[in-house]
Amino acid sequence: MASITIEIDGNIVNAKAGERLITITDREGISVPRFCYHKKLSVSTSCRMCLVDIEGVTKPQTACSTPVSDGMKIHTQNEKAKASQKAVMEFLLINHPLDCPICDQGGECELQDVAVEYGSDVSRFSEGKRVVAPSDIGPLIQTDMTRCIHCTRCVRFGSEIAGIMEMGGTGRGEDLKIEPFLAEGITSELSGNMIDVCPVGALTSKPFRYELRSWQMASADSVARHDLVGSNLYAQTYKGLVKRVVSGDNELVNETWISDRDRFSYEGLAHENRLLLPQIKVEGQWKEVEWNVALDFAIKGLNKNALNSRKAHKLGGLASSTATTEEFYLMQKMLREIGCENIDYRLNVNNLDDPIHLDSNIKLSDLECVDNVLVIGANLRLEQPMINLRLRKAQLAGASVSALNVKAFDYNHKTNHSTVSPNEIATILAGALKVILEKNSLEAPSYITNINPSELSINLADKLLDSERSVIVLGEHVINNTQAASIAQMVAEIAKQVNGKTLNLTSSANTLGAQYAHFLPKSKGMNTNEMLAADMSAFLLLDIYPEYDFHHSNSAVEALSKDDVFVVSLNSFNNELVAQYSDVLLPMAAMYETSGSHVNINHDMQSFAAAVKAPEEAKPAWKILKVIADLLELPGFHYENVTQVSEELKHQKIYEHKQDITIDLGKKSSAIETIWMHSAYHSDALLRHAKSLSSSKIGQTNSASMNTATAKELSLECGNTYLGVPVVVSDTVADRCVFVSSNQSTDMGRES
């Protein structure tokens, strides 16, 4: 675009030809009032609040839609502009309730703010005001549609960003109502953003309703830790409690959106099930004690069972992937200092002998620029909402998206779904790789010489070869595939051959932080599964809830419950099984209560400070770990704050326990394949305790989907349960496969 100069309110301003006027005034800090305009949504011009006067144009023009041209003279404040702006303001207010003191948006309302400057002291409107019946659109968003000013930001958010047009305008004229089209209300995984974009009190946070005024709260920058994105957000606090979470801006990470998971998980912090006091088990009875007593008890137990008798190799350290990078770092440093190499965060992987190795080598912001996407084993919308949002943008811009999944999941963008059994994925990829190698005139490795590429393989290969910016996304459903490692290896090879990128979504939360902190067994150490199978004498566990976190939850509980195993557990929530196998319970801070960092898929280490203090006696885990190290009289733990830990670890290179893999495409199981996923709002302890999320449609998800033939083979029908989960018969599922999405624990599930 050509550089031009325009004149705004008498000042010469540089701009690009065709730029929208409002982006220029925003950049220059010139205040132009607006309601419907939102920088991330399409232009609507419907509120008319940004009317300005342009010389030579009879009618006032909306700044949000007017493209500028050289020499244009604009007045944002002259009599004509002001008259239009004030006229619109008056119209907006005539039917709007003027009861700001009882409106939940009061104090953070765009209408209220703009009315101060453009409104009148007295209303000239003496007719009856419009009243709109409220509608219940779900547990997350409170509606008060009498307050709606019809800016349609929520409607445009739904259709343009969330990819599901749940809100719309029905009726016309004064009867125009913004409401959901369907009775089930709003179900999008990104719905909470409608609260943020709503300029008035029409859509507000339901869990936060009538809690507080915005000015009563402090606001802390923070980072979400439920997925690999690490969305930037603000935790708003009052008297030591997180009362609300709103989105933050970061173009490289989450733009200006956050998922509902990140927005509403804070509710779990105030759950009555928090672990609040240190406890020790004496003669089988739990006893609440002071911290020093609990820590002494823990140290004595660890010394007795593992350290004094030179049995550090019989000690195991396991942590949940939601831990901070600093917690991972301190815990492994302490364990290694005492000679223990049994360190792992991979709790839910069946086969750790052949682990998945795949780099993520594409930035989040580049995802929307790819021209071809291959997704393998992921229900992207629910599992990785922020990544799906970027990929959807790529698709809308013309990218081709293909998916190899056990089920034709409901993606909100145009996708070529191939429903395939997990058993077939490796062969399909091998076929595609063979086609690609042949096209590149390269010799195929021995394991694929006998492969006869299927039509699907050829099709996928052609798309990858035809594209310039491909990305292959490997999802969480693959982690327990019997050929997981081979699949990952072939994905890497295919990407290399087509100059594409890879995105490894096989694990989540702060997994990369764990890898940077070297929270993995090195040479002689045991991995999770080996530890649970070995004759161990002690464990140090960080925020683990066995029935959800372990792949083999029953055998894990059994191993940890052995009489001669001393278990020290740091937890943020109470848990019966943890109480069963532990000897000491140390209450730890949850998300927002601790300082630290999260490494996201961009490999950015994003630091955050605690927004609130942990409740009662709960302490940040990094402090607990440091004190344990001190009590063990280990050197090198003289940290005064968590930043010193971050400084120490930030130069570390990512550590992966790589080993050569022999690709064996014959390794298939003949049993019916089950993929078990927690519902999107049950993937970590905080989420499971967030009540509003749990009662939402996504949170209620609990189904074992299978096709008619599989149901027949298993003698099941709708109304029955499979592994304790209600059966749903759907022919969108691959043959002889079951896809479980459950909000239940897995103790009944995976053990079958």
Next chain:
Amino acid sequence: MNEVCFKNIDKDQCWSLETYEASGGYSTWRKILKGEYTPDEIINELKTSGLRGRGGAGFPTGLKWSFMPRNAQGQKYVICNSDEGEPGTCKDRDILRFNPHSVIEGMAIGSFVMNATIGYNYIRGEFMEPFNRFEGALKEAYAAGLLGKNINASEVSFDLYSHLGAGAYIVGEETALLESLEGKKGQPRFKPPFPANVGLYGKPTTINNTESFASVPEIMSKGGQWFADLGVENSGGTKLFSVSGHVNNPANFEVSMGMPFSELLELAGGMRNGAKLKAVIPGGSSTPVLTAEVAMGMTMDYDGIEKAGSMLGAGSVIIMDESTCMVKALTRLAHFYYDESCGQCTPCREGTGWLYRVLKRIMDGKGKAEDIDLLMSVQEKIMGNTICALGDAAAMPVESFLRNFREEFEYYIEHGKSMVEK
């Protein structure tokens, strides 16, 4: 009289292809198919004719057609706006009923000029009979090999479809019509971009009124100058006036532009029961009302009506005699705009309801002295501030009724009853 769109109106089966062709219909289109015209020749002829958009805005048709990027890549569309909904207007309905082939040929000629191979005629939802007539004419034209792909083995293709609306006045606004045609809710788009660049499905699109298209074939066969000479300066040709209200013979009249209003009134049989003329809305309900005195001195052309203080609009002449209560008349008009506002943009959504409610309150005998100034102020605040012209259309009658007949409003407010009606 009746020289262009209505030239066959007195013939039997005047809507048939046979009648149309017998009077020289499709001769221009057949010449085009034989390659005897260039688009520029047609545009020049139209420019000479002085034909201006008959939907209400009065934009020169030849100029509009010349704006279309005919050489742009991709599909282009030509659209006829037959969503005739302005209160007082019923001319397009009769063109569709009595001369549908002139619309088809006019659109076909337009499609050739604009290099658009697909056309749509968007017909008002209530127009069942006109719709069926037009559909019938389309069938005839296809059967006669006048439409389709590579017509008569030429390189010219034109497929024409009719589309029945769903009963919204606002869809007469061309960009709302595009939205509706695309299957969306009929709400106007902001401009720019204009339909000539970003129109139906985002493609270059020309939209003209039914009467404009219907005038084109006759202009082409008899020449632009012939048409221009029928009218007066700045208002070439003839115009259909829909005369309604307190006259003896309310009807559509195709007369030369520039005819004195008094003559048009005579054509319509004069005032009903010999009553005295009180007021005239000359161009459809959205154009300013004129007093009898001003109207009687006015000529029926763009400049003449503008000089009188109103607009020619769609040529919908509403005649009101002395028995008319202007408060009641305006309240009815205000209700129409309140009811038909799409609700998209603030001033119209909120302002039309406000205007109507204040007027209704006055009608209910609860008017306040300051209501007149309030009404004036509210219409002023709607005027010019909306996405489309419906805002202005709602405001203009209020302004002109209050300006010209203020004493009736004052009387109603003071006495709680009409000054006119007993």
